[in-house]
Amino acid sequence: MSKQRVNDQSEKHLPLSLMATEAVTDTTVANHDETEPTEFERNKERYQDLISTLPHVKGWRSKAPLIGYGGHWWLQFFLEGTLYAQEFFQARPIDILVCSYPKTGTTWLKSLAFVIANRSSFDDDSTNPLLSRNAHELIPFIEIEFPLFPHIDVIKDKGNTLFSTHMPHDCLPDSVVNSGCKMVYIWRDPKDTFISLWNFNQKLRLIRGPLNSLEECFDMFCQGLSANGPYLDHVLGYWKAHQENPDKIFFLKYECLSADPLPYVKRLAEFMGFGFTAEEEKSGVVEKVVNLCSFETMKNLEVNKGDKEREDHPSPYSNSTYFRNGKTGDWENYLTPEMAARMDGIMEEKFKGTGLLENCE
Template sequence: MESSPLSKTTIASKTTMESLEKYKDEISGLPRDNGWIPWQPLCLYKGFWLYPYFLQGSLQARDHFEAQPSDVFICSSMKTGSTWLKSLCFSIATRAQFDIDSTTPLRTTLPHECIPFLEYCEYYTAPQGPKTSLFASHLPYTCLPKSIIDSGCKIVYICRDPKDTFVSLWHFLPKIVATMAPGQEDLVVSIEEGFELFCKGLFSYGPYWDHVLGYWKASLERPDKILFFKYEDLKKKTEACVRKLADFLECPFSIDEEKEGAVQKIIKFCSFESLSNLEVNKTGKHVRGDDFVENNIFFRKGKVGDWRNYLSAEMGERLDNIMEEKLSGSGLTFKN
């Protein structure tokens, strides 16, 4: 399987001014709440909270994006391990095209820029018709464009212990604000306020439990099309998960590759320690239109259980109880 990361275009260019106005009108009629960033209200769309910018992108994709059966979507809620999963998927899918020791774009490009993000209305052109194209999205399953579901393309989903997810998200947002709106980062909610909002489901792409549950149920209904991972399992059983991922992407490791240690090489290169120490991820910038963020904000710790350094045992138990109640009867649990 091959996929070129170099040729990019946008479906936004296909969107007329009339349709942009239509999206603004559609969005303006939705319920709103201030959320974590007071001057950036969240909109309630199909039961989930989205920032208007990403919602507009998702509506454009709804109307203009046409998924192909060979497409693969890497989906997740925010701060659940998507940087790692994207790196693994990209390395696995393009290993016949790029040498991981020298020519892979991941050595000079942020993982998020190697795989187009649906809500930004990006996609790769493929003039030579690669077998598979990789895409990414934070959208809930029920908010994905209909063409993605109807096309039968594959989806890889990753979720994470909600306590670690919350802590990672709370560290991430002030850094985004500090870069895009310098001097305003102190206006982001406190960790206590953020925790209350998270427990209510009020944050970007939340509620978390509904996001996870949507993909979990879909993976049970369509196991050949949707591969569901927990971040903790990916950390604990990395080799087994990487082989499973390669099989799912229809580019399994050959006997010769196994003998040559291809699996271990990809795992080592895509590790937090390796990626976070690449110069592009230490000093580079992630540019979107007129805005940019420092690449290093996408690499904090990647540790399981780091929530204990920021939340009390009571807060952890409260969030665990909420998740257990919301996921009750689904067969999915986050309890250790």
């Protein structure tokens, strides 16, 4: 979050006192004076000071308002982490970011990206870390770890080249755009996205008040009032960036990947710079990657069952929470025809003339 970055994102809401504040370092001093705040605490306080000046509206929970920043809506912990990533994340040309809106196929795409990039590092499938660790451990979010787990600073891990984010494209750290690193983006039918998001929020372990009714949350979602939303703006932002720079942004639709994964996995690998050789294709490696990362395989792994958590730190969600259904069209079990028609109409109007509705890359 350079001073210029903050001005670009929230000029109307930025207090003069923050604009004049000198940037602090992102180093954590191991043996600091306990009477003095840590760098983490100082950074967090600065972000909270800014957030307190921004618009707050009713969210999906009584104790979790949505906060307006940069043309989007945020939960506080997401926004704190986003501000931190904007300020300190330094992307490199060798990095690859898995980008998505929540509940659009993130876990699946992370699994595929990890296995594709690391398939030569393991003797066989049985030694792959994906079998014993959740995909979100293996490809960390650049914005989520900071507010929830201050003892872990994933953005300073120079040994890692795979990261992920739920940030809208126009809120990404400047270094992501300027470094020339690659991004892979996945989106999904907004009706299924909403249903998956609503069910996911019911399993949140943090106490932030009860979740609003499905009907009330749906109405807010249609109005663009959701964390990291509006959802359709999130999709459109990455789609436009992909059209402008297709060599740097790979764009996937969940329904297309689900219907016929093999060709998309091959194209994904090629884009990432880890294309399958003719010998690998002949010996069935592509099929093995698809099967290893399939919803059924992932859901039935011991690490993703019951209340098991990720190994590196506690999480607001158990690993099993990321594997609810995985099928397309589940919205039909929740939404009335009128609700579905409303969402379809909003999407068609938003995407009209963009080529997005006809796309199945």
